[in-house]
Amino acid sequence: MANDSDENKPTSTAAMTEDDLLLQDQQLKQIEDEQKASPLVGDKLPFYALAGLYDPVSAITFFTKANELAAIYSDIRFIRGDGNCFYRAVLVGIVEILMKDRERLIKFIDTGREWMAKLVKLGFPDWTCSDFCEFFIEFLEKIRDGKYTEAEVFQNLNDDGTANYLLMYFRLITSGFLKDNCEEYAPFIAEGMTLQQYCETEIEAMWKEADHLSIMALVRATGIRLRIQYMDRSEAPNGGYQHDLPDEADNVTPDITLLYRPGHYDLIYRNLVAQ
Amino acid sequence: MDSRASTSSGALRALSMELKNLQSQPVEGFTIDVNEDNLFVWSVGIYGPPKTLYQGGYFKATIRFPSNYPYSPPSMKFTTKVWHPNVYENGDLCISILHAPIDDPQSGELACERWNPTQSVRTILLSVISLLNEPNTSSPANVDASVMYRKWKEDSDPEYAKIVQKQVEDSKKVAQKEGISVPETIEEYCVKWAPPQQDDVLDGIDFNDDYGYDYEEEDEEEDDDECGSDYADDDEDSGQGEN
Numbered sequence: 333m334a335n336d337s338d339e340n341k342p343t344s345t346a347a348m349t350e351d352d353l354l355l356q357d358q359q360l361k362q363i364e365d366e367q368k369a370s371p372l373v374g375d376k377l378p379f380y381a382l383a384g385l386y387d388p389v390s391a392i393t394f395f396t397k398a399n400e401l402a403a404i405y406s407d408i409r410f411i412r413g414d415g416n417c418f419y420r421a422v423l424v425g426i427v428e429i430l431m432k433d434r435e436r437l438i439k440f441i442d443t444g445r446e447w448m449a450k451l452v453k454l455g456f457p458d459w460t461c462s463d464f465c466e467f468f469i470e471f472l473e474k475i476r477d478g479k480y481t482e483a484e485v486f487q488n489l490n491d492d493g494t495a496n497y498l499l500m501y502f503r504l505i506t507s508g509f510l511k512d513n514c515e516e517y518a519p520f521i522a523e524g525m526t527l528q529q530y531c532e533t534e535i536e537a538m539w540k541e542a543d544h545l546s547i548m549a550l551v552r553a554t555g556i557r558l559r560i561q562y563m564d565r566s567e568a569p570n571g572g573y574q575h576d577l578p579d580e581a582d583n584v585t586p587d588i589t590l591l592y593r594p595g596h597y598d599l600i601y602r603n604l605v606a607q
Numbered sequence: 608m609d610s611r612a613s614t615s616s617g618a619l620r621a622l623s624m625e626l627k628n629l630q631s632q633p634v635e636g637f638t639i640d641v642n643e644d645n646l647f648v649w650s651v652g653i654y655g656p657p658k659t660l661y662q663g664g665y666f667k668a669t670i671r672f673p674s675n676y677p678y679s680p681p682s683m684k685f686t687t688k689v690w691h692p693n694v695y696e697n698g699d700l701c702i703s704i705l706h707a708p709i710d711d712p713q714s715g716e717l718a719c720e721r722w723n724p725t726q727s728v729r730t731i732l733l734s735v736i737s738l739l740n741e742p743n744t745s746s747p748a749n750v751d752a753s754v755m756y757r758k759w760k761e762d763s764d765p766e767y768a769k770i771v772q773k774q775v776e777d778s779k780k781v782a783q784k785e786g787i788s789v790p791e792t793i794e795e796y797c798v799k800w801a802p803p804q805q806d807d808v809l810d811g812i813d814f815n816d817d818y819g820y821d822y823e824e825e826d827e828e829e830d831d832d833e834c835g836s837d838y839a840d841d842d843e844d845s846g847q848g849e850n
Contacts, residue, residue, distance in 0.1 A: 349699040353673055353682045360675060457725045459628060460677070463621075464724070493617030496678060500724055533708035537723040538678035540708065 415539035425588035559586035680722035692753035
């Protein structure tokens with residue numbers, strides 16, 4: 333689970349013929365079976381579960397860091413490593429906030445409607461994109477109207493059919509934000525690619541991992557305060573380096589904290605008692 | 608199979624919505640026939656666009672959807688013989704929109720109109736119609752057809768047009784047998800349906816129209832697919848039985 337970012341890229345091959353498709357379906361089945369062991373969104377576990385993944389001898393750096401971080405963080409939700417982990421962690425984090433904050437929930441629904449109109453205006457394919465947006469808005473409305481228990485919300489977040497539809501909303505607004513601020517962000521796109529192409533192939537496509545640009549865009553598009561807690565082999569005091577978005581300086585309590593281990597994001601929660 | 612159930616439910620939802628949408632607002636030049644028992648396989652009929660080599664032709668194809676549609680693209684295979692630079696001899700169609708984006712953005716391959724979940728059968732069909740008349744010869748699936756096409760375009764060899772016209776004539780017989788009247792004029796070809804009134808979500812929202820790039824742009828020319836090498840000896844495919 334530590335580094336699983338590459339395990340689910342079933343569609344990144346080139347020419348899809350019928351034979352490929354059958355083969356791909358078989359591979360998908362295999363991957364799916366393997367992944368049944370790890371749900372899309374794990375239950376909230378004590379943070380010490382993280383240290384348990386590492387051997388105290390052969391993986392001493394990670395083991396030590398995980399234990400250091402356990403002084404700051406109380407819980408962790410493991411997210412499936414299928415290339416969607418960043419978007420999924422944010423989706424889950426936001427839904428958790430919205431379940432507790434009605435005012436913010438109502439505002440988020442309104443923002444969803446604004447995004448739907450904006451995406452169409454930005455030239456996104458109307459029919460498919462509106463469907464993803466409407467699906468997400470309806471999901472939030474059901475939470476608003478008390479039609480889901482918390483358990484049912486998480487059931488939805490763990491059901492491929494529903495969860496990936498919801499996730500597409502976040503990919504779309506990430507892409508929409510960059511396209512809407514094209515002039516500002518185009519210079520950061522690698523040579524040989526336009527911002528439009530980057531959005532279509534790296535963000536709007538499923539199972540593509542988020543990079544720094546898309547992380548920034550999603551943070552801005554949703555208006556959340558995000559902390560990324562890094563846990564890698566580099567030496568850093570107090571368990572590792574952390575990074576706050578959108579603004580490093582404002583030093584306010586983040587809405588959502590993600591744990592980054594090379595190639596993967598999980599959702600973590602601060603130890604409120606210790607604060 | 609039960610492990611697929613959850614995955615397929617999303618696909619079924621998307622497919623039935625698309626089907627409904629295409630039935631109420633058809634794409635001109637296409638007929639769609641779907642067995643409701645299996646939404647993952649669609650039969651389509653393509654009318655050759657008027658004023659092209661393909662005028663009057665009736666080409667049949669099968670679209671197959673993966674269980675995780677719309678996150679992964681469908682495949683499309685002609686069941687009518689089609690001599691075309693981007694169609695393999697076994698009928699498999701090679702077009703960028705049916706390919707997921709390549710993995711490495713640094714590889715220099717231009718990612719042109721690749722599959723992502725914002726695409727749909729509608730956008731695929733529109734791409735197919737445009738590809739029919741304007742082949743992408745930079746990465747041909749059928750090299751012979753591609754060479755022939757170039758020669759025909761340069762007016763040095765009429766063979767390409769001859770073969771296509773022969774196929775068009777053959778396909779007309781099939782159409783006749785099936786009682787299908789293929790539209791031959793632009794007026795007939797353009798489907799008469801009233802465009803739905805935009806239920807205008809945009810009213811009252813003021814967006815700046817100038818985004819500095821053109822979403823309508825079609826740049827098939829720059830397409831750089833990885834087609835053309837992998838399937839040469841793999842043609843004995845008779846997997847049409849499910850229909």
